[in-house]
Amino acid sequence: MRILVTGGAGFIASHLVDRLVDIAAVTVYDNLTSGRKEFVEHHLNRSGFQFIEADLLELDNLKEAMKGCDVVFHLAAKPETRADIRDTSVNF
Numbered sequence: 001m002r003i004l005v006t007g008g009a010g011f012i013a014s015h016l017v018d019r020l021v022d023i024a025a026v027t028v029y030d031n032l033t034s035g036r037k038e039f040v041e042h043h044l045n046r047s048g049f050q051f052i053e054a055d056l057l058e059l060d061n062l063k064e065a066m067k068g069c070d071v072v073f074h075l076a077a078k079p080e081t082r083a084d085i086r087d088t089s090v091n092f
Helices: 011-020 059-066 082-086
Strands: 002-006 025-030 049-053 071-074
Touching (some): 002 011, 011 025, 025 059
């Protein structure tokens, strides 16, 4: 089984990753704006573990990361929303 965890280097998601690596191949996909690589770095040399530093808005990278995955846990989030409330224009 292959699992993708978006936002996987975040505090909560990294604890999920700690559990999942014992039962499946896990890919963590995180842009590290609020997550910390050190939360998952102890898995970096583990067989079946992959870390991808990329943003969810990088659609080609995300599609590639999702290839072959059986499950996706979407835990990525933008923790700071105050600026978005003031400026509602979408910038992709």
